[in-house]
Amino acid sequence: MALANTTTHYGAVARTFHWLTALLILTAIPLGLVANAIPLDSDAAVAQKTLLFSIHKTVGVTAFFVALARILWAVVQPRPVALHPDRRAETFAAATVHWTLYAALVLVPLSGWLHHAATTGFAPIWWPFGQSLPFVPVDFRVAEFFAAWHWVFTKVLAAAIVLHVVGALKHALIDRDATLVRMVSGRCEVDVPAHREGRAPVAVAAALWLAAIAGGSALGWPHDEAATAFETPAASSQWLIEEGTVSITVRQLGAEVTGSFADWIAAVDFDPATEGAIKGQVEATILLDSLALGSVTAQALGPDFLDAAAHPSATFSAVITEHPNGDGYLAMGTLSLRGVAVPVELPFTFRPDGERATVQAEVTLDRRDFGVGQTLVDESTLGFAVRVGIDLSALRP
Template identity: 55%
Template structure:
C-alpha cells in the first residue's frame, strides 16, 4: 500500500494518522468526563482524580501535535475522488464535517493546554515541555475563559464526530459503496481515474465560522466573577471595627494570596475581594503600638486554579457557612527591623493567633507594604480527611502587598484586587 494518497484511496500515512487520532479521542473524551466526576473527598480520591487529569492532559497534548501533523499531511496530498460526484450537497457537507473535525482536533486540546498554563499546580502534564506556555500569563480570568471554551468545543467535537460516524455508516450500510473501505487499513476501493481535487475554501471557512460563533457564545455566557460592586456590598454589610490611631490610610491597590502544596506542587490562590481599615503612625504610643489594622475578606472571591471548587467546599474554606474571614491586629515594631501585625485570624469558624511580619516604605503620603506568614491549615480544622501531606500540604503561606495613601481623618476601606 502506498504511503501517499491517490485519487482512489487514502495512503498508509493518512490511515495511520486517522485511526491513531480516533483511538486517542475515544480514550480522552470518556477519561475527561470521568476525571471531572471523580470525587475528591479523601486523600486517596484526590490523588486518583489528579492522576486521571494528568493522563487526560498528557494525551491531549499528544492529540494536538498529532492533529497538526494530520492537517499538514492532508493539505499536501490529493483527495480521493467522490464516489457520488453528482451529490454536490452531500459532498460539500462531508467536506465541511471533515474541516470541523480538523478545527476541533486543534481547538479542544489547545484550549485545555492554555487553561492548564494559565493556572497553577494540580495534575501536571507529563511532557518535557514544562507546565507553562510562552505568552500565556497565569491569570484567573484567562483560565476561566479557556475552561469555558474547552467545554464548549468538546461538545461541538462530539456533535461533529457523531455526524462523521453517521456519514460513514450511511455509506457502508445504505449506499453500500467503498467510502469506508478507502480509510480501512489494508483495503482499497478502486474508482475510475480522475484528476485529484483541491480543498474547497467554503467548507473550511464554514467550519472556522461555526467554531468562532460557538466560542463567542461560550465566552459571553460563561459564569464570570462576581461584580465588584456586589462583592463590596457584601463586605460592607459585615461592618468593621473603628480603629484607634492618629493617621488613617486608604488602600488604593494590592493583592492578597496564598500558596499551598498539592500533590507536591505549589498551587497559588488569591482573594479578589477584600477590604482593609488601617491606622498607623511612625511614632509608637506608650504601649509600643504603631497602629492597628482590620482586614475583611470575601472568601467566595477565592480562586485556586484547577481546585477552586474543592477549596471552596465544606472540607476547606466552607464558603456557604463562612462567607467572610477577618484579620484584626495591632501593629508593633518587629525585632530586627520592620513591623509585625499581631492579632487573630478568624477563618472557617476558628480563631487563630497570627503574627504577620511585613516591610513598610513611606514616601510622603504614600505607603507600600508587603509581607508573608505561614500558617497550618489544621489549626483551622481545614482538610481534616487529608491527614498527611501527600496530597495537600499542612503549611499555607499567606502573602500580601499593597499601596496605601494617608487620609485626612476618614478611615480607608474598599475592595482591592
C-alpha cells in the first residue's frame, strides 16, 4: 500500500487524513447543534449541555490540528488530477469547493477556539494545555466577535460539505467513474491525461472567504456603548458618560462567567457638595436583550432566567447618600427585574478630576430574589450570587 500520492492515486496517508477529518467534522457539527438546543432549565440539563459542548470543543480542536497536518501533507504531495478535465465548468466548481472546504477545516474550529479562549468558565476543552490563547483577552466583546465569525464560517463549511458530498455521489452513481473509489481504496484504473488546474479556483475560494470574514466581522463588531448621561437640572453637576460598562458575573459549574449589557441609560442628579443627607437621586434603565454572556447568552435571556421577551428592561431608582462608613456613597432604592421589585443598596465611588470623573460600583444580588433560574436549585451548577459591576468615565460638558 503506497503511502504517498501520485498524479492519479491518493496514497494511504492522504486517504487517512480525509476520512479522519470527515469523522471529526461530522461528529462536531451534530454535537454543537444538540448542545446549543438544550435549554438551561434544570441542573441535569446544564450538566448535559456542558458535557456536550466540552466534547464538541475538544473534537473541534482535534479537527483543527488534523486539518493542518492534512494541508501540510497535501502541499508536499502531488495532487491526483481530475478524471474529466474536458468538463471545464465541473472541474472548476469541484476545485473551488475543494479549496473552500480546505480553508473551512481550519477557520471553523479556529474561530470556535478563539471564542472559547475569550470567555470564561463554560464547557472546558478536555486537554492539559489550558483554556486561553496568547494575545486573546478574556473579554465578552472579543468573544462575541469571534462567535459571529464561527456562526458565519460554519454555514460556509456546511455548504461546502453538501456540495462536496453531492459531487462525490454524482461521480459514483451517475458518472460511475473512479473519483470516489480512489479516495476509498486508492485504486484508479483509468488513464488520465496530465493537465494543470490553474489558480482561478483558489482565487474564487479566497474571495468567498474574504466575504465570509467581512460578514462575520460586521455581525460581531461590538455595539457602541450606550449614550448614557448624567442629566441634572444644574449645569454645574451635569456629566456626560465618555465610556461605561455595566457587567454581571455569575458562577457556573465552579467557574466565573462574565458578561455585559450594551444598552442602558441613566439620569443622575448628584452633587457631593449638597447640604443634608441626600446628595442626589438616580434613575437607570437597562435593556436586557443587549446582554452578551458568551455561549449562554440566548439561555440567559430566556423565560427561565431574565425573560427578556416578557420583561425587556430592568430599572433602578434610588436616592444617593454618603456611605455610613465614610468611604464613598450609597445609592439606596429599588431594582425592578422580571416584574419583581427588590430593595438594593449600591455602594459606589465618585472620583472627580477636573472636568472628568470616574464612577465605580459593585453589588452582589441573589438571583432567587427575582425568580431567576428557579429550576436550578443546586448552587454548584449555577451560583445564587450575581455580582453586578459598574465602571463609568464622565465628562463635564
